[in-house]
Amino acid sequence: MGFTTKPPVQALKAANKLKRQELFVQHKRHADKERRDARFARKKEENKNPELKAARLAKNKAVTLDQKRVWDDVDDDSLGVQVDLERLKRRRMEEAEAEAQAPLDGEDEEQEDDDDHDSMLDSDEEGDDEAEEAAMERQREKRAQRADSTAPSMTSTNLDLTPTSLALKFPTLFTDVPPPTPKILITTSLNSTLHREANILCSIFPNSTYIPRSGHKYSYKYSLREICKFSANRDYTAVVLVKEDQKKPTGISVVHLPSGPTFHFSISNWIEGKYLPGHGNPTNHYPELLLNNFKTPLGLLTAKLFQTLFPPSPEFQGRQVLTLHNQRDYIFVRRHRYVFRDKRQTEKSVTDAEGTGLAGVEEVRAGLQELGPRFTLKLRRVDKGIGRAGSEGDDATQWEWKSKMEKDRKRFNL
Known part of the structure; x- marks a missing residue:
């Protein structure tokens, strides 16, 4: 029943x-x-x-961890602080405008108390001042009401927001002198078996050379500092050291020559291009570099390092794009080839965040073909010099990942 x-x-x-x-x-x-x-x-x-x-x-709109991200509410742009540099710069500009506007208001009140001007010229000037003040007020209100992006994780990185303290601490990375053409030396740890993976990295980084390290008992075992000294004398701009465990790549160290800094990353989810469905074959063209969602001082420092590894003049005829997308302190590395094609009848029109169609691209679509490899990086340590042994002083280790940093899942470092 x-x-x-x-x-x-x-x-x-x-x-x-x-x-x-x-x-x-x-x-x-x-x-x-x-x-x-x-x-x-x-x-x-x-x-x-x-x-x-x-x-x-x-x-019922879902809220992701990226939208719940918590920032440090401080007026500081040092390396270990988790602040959004774009918001910090905007807040400083608003404070500077308010301070500059305060004495002008005081002077206007004193002039009004002293004497009254009846000329038409003075009245026109007063009208112009009032119009400028009204325009500035509208601009401030518009800036204050500006909402965040609908897809904040896809915002590109603005390296112009680099703070002065960061540029003074790493003058070799942030310099006004045009950097030389990147020339990279790729090597591995002793007795390594990652020869195929190292050659794949040579296809990612332009102007790179792979030199294996021998661990034979009769050979001389060069250290990382000796390799960097050798490379700097031969006009190399960076050294990439690939680490392995159980015949799989587990880490990568990037040394910016001639004297550092050194960045240590861990590697996970390594998938070669030949194992990707529908993959393509890369060419020797210089790729376009996309750096997404690096917002903090540490994030801008990491993005600047990757920028120095690629030539600033991509070859667009190759139509290759290398994307480094930061999300929750994980850097996803993807390489694609794109093509512009006609829109199919079953596809929808391209719209903006508000749902309105974009003019000029009604019948155009962009197709992507992944070239590989596909892997994920996570920043573990930043040394001032060449590795931990080659760094001196109290600030030898500029930043290091700690397990307690992931206690609060709404706080991220990059």
């Missing part, structure tokens, strides 16, 4: 196992029927009043 109403909890605790299972099935069936009836009733009401559906969707 089935239930016409929701059964009591005691009925689901029958002593007989078969009876208990039958009662539970009836209970689940009744609950599913109630949810279905409520869903259809809600759909009927929303068809009559579309505003109810809009309010429900706005209320």
Whole structure:
């Protein structure tokens, strides 16, 4: 005998196992029927009043960890502080405008108290000042009401926001002198078996050379500092050291020559291009570099390092793009080839964040083909010199990852 109403909890605790299972099935069936009836009733009401559906969707909007991200509320742009440099610069500009506006307001009040000007010229100047003040006020209100991007994780990195303290601490990276063409030396740890992976990295970084390190008992085992000294004398701009564990790449160290800094990354989810479905084959063209979502001082420092590894003049005829996308302190490395094609009949039109169509691209689409490899980086340590042994002073280790940094899942370093 089935239930016409929701059964009591005691009925689901029958002593007989078969009876208990039958009662539970009836209970689940009744609950599913109630949810279905409520869903259809809600759909009927929303068809009559579309505003109810809009309010429900706005209320049930999912909030990701990126949108819950917490920043340090300090006026500091040092390396270990988690601040959004764009917001910090905007706040400093608003404070500077307010300070500059305060003495002007005081001078205007004193002039009004001293004498009254009746000439038409003075009245025109006053009108111009009032118009400028009104325009500045509207601009400040517009800047204050500006909302965040609908996809904040896809915002490109603005290296012009680099703070002065960071540029003074790393003058070799942040310099006004045009950097030389990147020339990279790629090597591995002793007795390494990652020869194929190192050659794949040579295809990613232009103007790179792979030199294996020998661990033979009669050979001289060069250290990283000796390799960097050798490379700097031969006009190399960076040294990339690949680390392995159980014949898989587990880490990578990038040394900016001639004297550092050194960045240590861990590697995970390494997938070669030949294992990707529908993959393409890379060419020797200089790729376009995309750096996404690096916002903090540490993030800008990391983005600047990757920028120095690629020539500033990409070869667009190759149509290759290398993307380094930072999300929750993980740097996802992807390489694609793009092509512009006609829109198919089954595809939707390109729209902006508000849903309106974009003019000029109604019948154009961009197709992507992944070239590989695909892997993920995570920054572990930043040394001032060439490795930890080659760094001196109290600030030899500029930044180091600690496990306690991930206690709060809403705080990120990059």
